[in-house]
Amino acid sequence: MTVDPERVRKTYEQLKADAEAGGYHLNPDEAWTLGLIEGLLTNEDRYGYWACPCRLASGNKDEDLDIICPCDYRDPDLYDWGACYCALYVSDEVLEGKRPLQSVPERRPAQRGKRAPAPEPAGGIRLWRCRVCGYLCAREHPPGVCPVCKAKRERFEPFVLPPSAMPGP
Amino acid sequence: MDKATRQRPLMYGLSTCGWCRKARTWLEERFGEGGFDLIYVDLLPGDEKARVMEELRKHTPNPAFPMVFADGECIIGYREDEYRRVFGA
Numbered sequence: 001m002t003v004d005p006e007r008v009r010k011t012y013e014q015l016k017a018d019a020e021a022g023g024y025h026l027n028p029d030e031a032w033t034l035g036l037i038e039g040l041l042t043n044e045d046r047y048g049y050w051a052c053p054c055r056l057a058s059g060n061k062d063e064d065l066d067i068i069c070p071c072d073y074r075d076p077d078l079y080d081w082g083a084c085y086c087a088l089y090v091s092d093e094v095l096e097g098k099r100p101l102q103s104v105p106e107r108r109p110a111q112r113g114k115r116a117p118a119p120e121p122a123g124g125i126r127l128w129r130c131r132v133c134g135y136l137c138a139r140e141h142p143p144g145v146c147p148v149c150k151a152k153r154e155r156f157e158p159f160v161l162p163p164s165a166m167p168g169p
Numbered sequence: 170m171d172k173a174t175r176q177r178p179l180m181y182g183l184s185t186c187g188w189c190r191k192a193r194t195w196l197e198e199r200f201g202e203g204g205f206d207l208i209y210v211d212l213l214p215g216d217e218k219a220r221v222m223e224e225l226r227k228h229t230p231n232p233a234f235p236m237v238f239a240d241g242e243c244i245i246g247y248r249e250d251e252y253r254r255v256f257g258a
Contacts, residue, residue: 032187039185053185054234056210056222086187103188103247110231 003041011037022133022148024070024078025095027087036088040069054086055108066108070149072131073107081105118158125166129159136161178205178239178256181225181232184212188247192235195249199256210234 012034016026027033039053051057052067066072074084081104082094093099128142129135133149142156178196182189189209196205210221225232228243237244237252244251 035190036185036187039183039187042185054183054188056183056218056232056234105246106231106233108231 003038003045007041008034008038011041018150019089022150024089024149025092027083027090027101028095033088036086039086040088052086053088055106063112065154066112066131068152068155070132070151071108072155075133077104077107115157119160122160123163125161127159127161128156131155131157176240178237180205180207180238181210181221181234181236182207183234184209186234189235192237192247192252195247195252196237199252
């Protein structure tokens with residue numbers, strides 16, 4: 001791996017600021033975190049996107065969409081294990097030393113089908129859901145970047161709020 | 170020769186992965202730099218990568234890295250407790 005250390009450092013500063021603004025935390029072990037960011041940038045140069053440094057990317061962006069950092073599995077892993085799969089992100093408990101950092105089992109399914117087609121609104125409200133953090137927004141098109149977790153537009157999926165979930169008159 | 174060194178350990182990893190870096194360091198401290206084999210799967214050419222992944226799927230349906238093989242055991246993920254059990258501290 002040969003990534004310019006200055007590029008790694010700049011990416012780290014930006015990522016850290018974005019994480020904190022969204023209520024997330026980078027791993028406070030700076031050497032660890034810089035190593036992972038170097039891996040992410042290596043994957044950016046290799047594949048054109050930020051494939052998780054701890055998973056084997058296929059090189060096909062559509063197939064790898066779920067493991068583009070921040071991956072679809074980060075938030076459940078933070079909740080269950082206190083860290084995401086590669087431990088780039090850690091929970092408050094781990095950050096505060098109340099919970100040890102341990103390696104995280106892989107929850108990405110071995111068999112991955114195609115994404116389900118967009119659900120029909122059928123009287124409900126059509127929303128966009130960020131697959132990374134669950135942010136919902138009621139617009140015609142998803143935002144370019146998720147305001148919470150900074151995931152890009154392609155990570156949003158259609159989501160229908162059924163009429164029963166809507167507030168009454 | 171003690172039980173732990175009967176078979177030369179083999180690690181499959183990813184060159185970009187932090188847990189693989191930790192596993193490599195653990196094995197280097199235990200066996201020395203040349204004391205085990207290391208294959209970075211992400212650096213293999215396409216057809217070789219596919220062949221290796223097919224091989225790894227014989228051991229687990231969902232291969233994850235690092236994967237360390239020794240003495241008929243396969244340890245998936247960075248597991249210091251398992252390394253100590255299989256290799257001795």
